[in-house]
C-alpha cells in the first residue's frame with residue numbers, strides 16, 4: 001500500500017468517526033425533543049379532528065340514545081364516552 005493511499009484511508013476513518021460522533025449527538029438531541037413533546041402532550045389534549053390543543057369537549061353525534069334539549073333543540077348525550085376533545089375551530 002502506498003503512503004498516499006494510507007493517508008487517504010486515515011482521513012476516511014477520521015471522517016467516519018466524526019460522522020458517527022455527529023449522528024450520536026443528533027440522536028441524543030432528538031431523544032430529548034421527543035421526551036419534551038411527550039411531557040407537553042400529557043398536559044394538552046389534542047383535538048380529535050385536527051390535533052391542535054383542545055379547548056373543550058363536543059358531542060360526536062353517535063350516541064344511539066341521544067337526548068335533545070327541548071329549549072335549544074340541540075342534540076346531546078348522557079354518555080361522556082360520546083364527547084370528543086376538540087379545538088376552538090371545531
Ligand SMILES: [Zn+2]
Pocket residue numbers: 047048049050051052086087088089090
Ligand atoms: Zn380542531
